[in-house]
Amino acid sequence: MGREPTAINPTLYDSKTDSIIQLDDMTFNDTVFCQHSSLSLSLSSAGYDNICTAYVVEFYLDWCGHCRTYARTYKSLARDIHGWNKMVQLAVVNCADPLNEITCQTNSALFFPYIKVIISFF
Known part of the structure; x- marks a missing residue:
């Protein structure tokens, strides 16, 4: 599941029950751009380890009716x-x-909800 973001405002998602990762300024780049693992790929008998996934990221405002x-x-x-x-x-x-x-x-989130697909495969 997700994690609780460092935040002041409430969120629309529950890290314990929703299969959605909650990101913030501290975790965004490391997560979606695969900087949380080593940049080198290791080849195991099963194939490549630590290959990053694509992310569909929703940028929202917790008070926005459309977002809710x-x-x-x-x-x-x-x-x-x-x-x-x-x-x-x-x-x-x-x-x-x-x-x-x-x-x-940085992600040009000007209108909400704003959906962005980020593909960062190595």
């Missing part, structure tokens, strides 16, 4: 694709939280 409505759909999508987590994972960033301002600006 869309959260049900995003949670349903997370349940539907749960078995694909080695290939694609869902993540969210709460742009209403001032601690996430840099990540939201």
Whole structure:
């Protein structure tokens, strides 16, 4: 499951029950751009280890009516694709939280909810 982000504002997602990764300014780049593992790939007998997955990231505002409505759909999508987590994972960033301002600006999140697919395979 996900993790609780470093945040001031409440989130629309529950790290304990939703199969959605909650990201913030501290974890965004390391997670979606695969900087959390070594940059070199190791070849094992089963194939490549530490290959990154693609991420579908929703940028949202916790107070936004459209975002609150869309959260049900995003949670349903997370349940539907749960078995694909080695290939694609869902993540969210709460742009209403001032601690996430840099990540939201860097990813051009101007309208909400904003969905961005990030593919960072090595």
